[in-house]
Amino acid sequence: MTAVLEVRDLQVRFSTPDGEVSAVNGVSFDVNESECVGIVGESGSGKSQLFMAVMGLLAKNGRALGSAKYRGTELVGMPVRDLNKIRGNKLAMIFQDSMTSLTPHLRIGRQMTEVLIEHQGMSEADARIRALDMLNLVRIPEAARRLTQYPHELSGGMRQRIMIAMALLCEPDMLIADEPTTALDVTVQAQILDLMADLKRATKAAIVLITHDLGTVAGLCDKVQVMYGGRFMETGDVRQIFYNPQHPYTRGLLSSMPRLTEDRQETLYAIPGQPPNLQRLPAGCPFQERCTFVHQRCIDELPLLQQAGPGQFKACHLASLDVPVDDPNRAAIPAGELPPVIPHTATGDARTA
Amino acid sequence: MLSYAVRRLLEAIPTLLVIVALSFFLMHAAPGGPFDSERVLPPEIEANLKAAYNLDKPVWQQFVIYLGNALQGNFGPSFTYKDFGVSELIGTGFPVSMRLGLTAILLAVLVGCTLGILAAMRQNTRTDYSIMGFAMIGITIPNFVMAPLLTLIFGIYLGLLPVAGLGDGGMRNLVLPVVALALPQIAIISRLTRGGMVEVLRSNFVRTAHAKGLPERLIIWRHTLRAALLPVVSYLGPAIAGLVTGSVVIEQIFGLPGIGRYFVQGAINRDYTLVMGTVITYGTLIVLMNLLVDLVYGLLDPRVRYD
Numbered sequence: 001m002t003a004v005l006e007v008r009d010l011q012v013r014f015s016t017p018d019g020e021v022s023a024v025n026g027v028s029f030d031v032n033e034s035e036c037v038g039i040v041g042e043s044g045s046g047k048s049q050l051f052m053a054v055m056g057l058l059a060k061n062g063r064a065l066g067s068a069k070y071r072g073t074e075l076v077g078m079p080v081r082d083l084n085k086i087r088g089n090k091l092a093m094i095f096q097d098s099m100t101s102l103t104p105h106l107r108i109g110r111q112m113t114e115v116l117i118e119h120q121g122m123s124e125a126d127a128r129i130r131a132l133d134m135l136n137l138v139r140i141p142e143a144a145r146r147l148t149q150y151p152h153e154l155s156g157g158m159r160q161r162i163m164i165a166m167a168l169l170c171e172p173d174m175l176i177a178d179e180p181t182t183a184l185d186v187t188v189q190a191q192i193l194d195l196m197a198d199l200k201r202a203t204k205a206a207i208v209l210i211t212h213d214l215g216t217v218a219g220l221c222d223k224v225q226v227m228y229g230g231r232f233m234e235t236g237d238v239r240q241i242f243y244n245p246q247h248p249y250t251r252g253l254l255s256s257m258p259r260l261t262e263d264r265q266e267t268l269y270a271i272p273g274q275p276p277n278l279q280r281l282p283a284g285c286p287f288q289e290r291c292t293f294v295h296q297r298c299i300d301e302l303p304l305l306q307q308a309g310p311g312q313f314k315a316c317h318l319a320s321l322d323v324p325v326d327d328p329n330r331a332a333i334p335a336g337e338l339p340p341v342i343p344h345t346a347t348g349d350a351r352t353a
Numbered sequence: 354m355l356s357y358a359v360r361r362l363l364e365a366i367p368t369l370l371v372i373v374a375l376s377f378f379l380m381h382a383a384p385g386g387p388f389d390s391e392r393v394l395p396p397e398i399e400a401n402l403k404a405a406y407n408l409d410k411p412v413w414q415q416f417v418i419y420l421g422n423a424l425q426g427n428f429g430p431s432f433t434y435k436d437f438g439v440s441e442l443i444g445t446g447f448p449v450s451m452r453l454g455l456t457a458i459l460l461a462v463l464v465g466c467t468l469g470i471l472a473a474m475r476q477n478t479r480t481d482y483s484i485m486g487f488a489m490i491g492i493t494i495p496n497f498v499m500a501p502l503l504t505l506i507f508g509i510y511l512g513l514l515p516v517a518g519l520g521d522g523g524m525r526n527l528v529l530p531v532v533a534l535a536l537p538q539i540a541i542i543s544r545l546t547r548g549g550m551v552e553v554l555r556s557n558f559v560r561t562a563h564a565k566g567l568p569e570r571l572i573i574w575r576h577t578l579r580a581a582l583l584p585v586v587s588y589l590g591p592a593i594a595g596l597v598t599g600s601v602v603i604e605q606i607f608g609l610p611g612i613g614r615y616f617v618q619g620a621i622n623r624d625y626t627l628v629m630g631t632v633i634t635y636g637t638l639i640v641l642m643n644l645l646v647d648l649v650y651g652l653l654d655p656r657v658r659y660d
Contacts, residue, residue: 057563060476080569088566095564100557103576105654114575115565150655166565 003030003071004173004206005054005091010066010076012046012053012230021278023049025230026066031174036200036207038217038238040253041227044275047210050227051176055093056083071173089119092167092205096179098159102151108162109147115169134165137202138195157188161195168199174206175199181216193219214257218242226250229276229286232305236312246308247316248291285316293318354651357659358644365640372636373629377419380620380628381412387432387623406432419629428633429626433618439630443612447634449519450599450611457531458589458596461538466585468539469546470573473581476551484543491540500533500606517608530607534600538592545588549581556580579653586653590646594638598631 012024024046031037041047053064054075068075070086095101103111113127122130128147135143138161151159160180167175177196181189197220200207209221217224217238224241226234226249234247245251252271273290282288285298297317308314388394388402403409407418422429428439472484507529508516515526553559554577562576599613612631619627651657
């Protein structure tokens with residue numbers, strides 16, 4: 001498998017009037033060809049900013065450190081002129097709010113054709129034909145008419161389809177979808193996810209799905225990377241993560257998902273506390289304040305990603321989660337039985353700190 | 354859109370009526386009258402004068418008479434400019450003021466927008482700070498300081514341009530007044546443009562445009578500018594109406610026969626008909642310009658609907 005994107009020790013920092021905020025604190029991973037990776041985390045976990053950095057879309061006060069390579073070409077620090085040959089062409093990104101993410105005063109046709117004219121030097125007429133094909137591919141009814149319409153004349157689901165079609169125009173190697181269904185109705189969400197699942201089969205593009213919705217990930221992704229406090233907490237095969245979560249945070253996330261089978265009288269579980277302040281991250285594990293398994297080592301020492309199962313990695317000192325919470329000895333559980341920290345693989349990297 | 358424009362024009366009629374009525378009664382409520390000069394007139398003469406101008410009748414009757422005449426296009430004689438009708442005064446002065454004002458606003462839009470875009474693109478750099486500093490100076494220096502200063506430098510010291518008058522009516526004579534008139538407008542427009550640009554450049558659709566790999570030039574011209582200019586357009590409506598009806602200070606300093614002075618002199622002299630004439634001119638222009646602004650809004654933003 002060839003990696004489309006190789007990220008190594010990527011950090012994102014924002015300088016604010018109140019000091020420096022570290023949104024992403026050294027993450028490393030690969031995205032391989034045709035692979036679908038889910039990036040899961042709460043608001044403020046750094047999941048969006050991680051890919052904004054990859055695409056060179058950070059706000060003016062933000063900067064990226066470390067490395068992110070597209071097929072061997074370094075993207076971090078690349079001049080915008082060169083970056084513009086890759087983004088929208090080889091790496092495409094779609095955003096959460098399709099209403100504000102499409103230019104309100106330009107017709108759909110113009111917004112789509114300009115991508116092809118810019119990247120592939122197509123003529124206006126050829127670009128229109130290609131745009132029309134794309135709209136049909138994302139199953140937009142009356143595609144020809146849509147080209148002459150403005151974004152506000154379309155429904156939210158339709159706009160998101162157009163965003164997807166627009167991103168796929170140049171047959172990118174990778175599509176980054178930043179919460180593509182968050183602003184949509186539940187039924188429309190399902191349609192968009194169906195569409196993405198179809199596109200995953202129909203195109204060769206790798207897909208990165210950024211979301212806080214584990215359900216979305218389960219249906220679509222091959223791999224999952226759980227983010228918290230700007231770091232990966234757990235990474236692995238989607239089944240492993242869902243059926244055998246090894247990190248207390250992943251387990252907390254899974255427990256806080258509503259299930260249809262559950263007793264409705266029961267209050268939905270929520271992880272206690274708030275995400276950490278990214279301006280003053282604790283020295284040890286970022287999840288320490290909210291973790292029911294916390295012990296001294298978590299406060300003193302930052303856990304690195306280590307193998308927790310076949311193709312599964314976690315950043316946690318605990319050997320196992322199968323310990324009663326009220327066990328007086330839990331703080332003393334050694335983590336030494338774990339396999340040794342392993343070097344970088346396709347899913348994770350030990351050099352996170 | 355056409356029916357919208359027609360409807361707006363019809364709506365303008367009651368608006369103008371209210372403006373006319375308000376200024377008429379306010380004007381007459383103000384103490385003094387057109388013939389209260391320092392020299393006291395014999396009572397008989399004053400009574401005759403008042404009768405000639407219908408000033409002896411109750412104010413509401415005067416209003417009805419005035420309105421009747423005005424609707425027939427007769428805005429009456431001026432009280433102070435003897436032998437001149439109000440239509441005549443405004444008719445000869447307005448073209449001068451309009452030419453001056455339109456040239457100034459054109460210059461202000463061109464320069465102001467360019468500076469504003471530059472400042473926004475180089476936000477928080479030296480370019481930005483110098484442009485905004487210049488704009489701040491432009492807004493704070495009053496035109497009665499700026500105009501003589503310009504005259505002094507370009508007219509007297511450098512001797513490049515005529516200091517006053519219309520001359521042969523060529524553009525040369527208008528350069529200094531136009532620049533003096535345009536400078537504060539340039540300042541305001543550049544600030545508005547910068548503000549609009551900065552806001553739109555932060556918007557999600559500009560982020561999308563960047564993600565699409567579009568070059569900066571295309572992002573600015575196609576994706577940003579139209580949305581960013583909305584505040585400038587709404588400012589321009591009343592600004593154009595204000596500028597083409599002349600500036601007392603500028604027309605006075607450069608000795609130009611525009612209508613700016615009538616606004617002030619008419620009010621001071623209680624020249625009722627002249628005041629009404631200027632009010633109607635200005636009011637009509639404001640109404641028309643605001644309609645124009647709303648129509649331009651529709652061109653800039655397809656979400657604007659006319660119904």
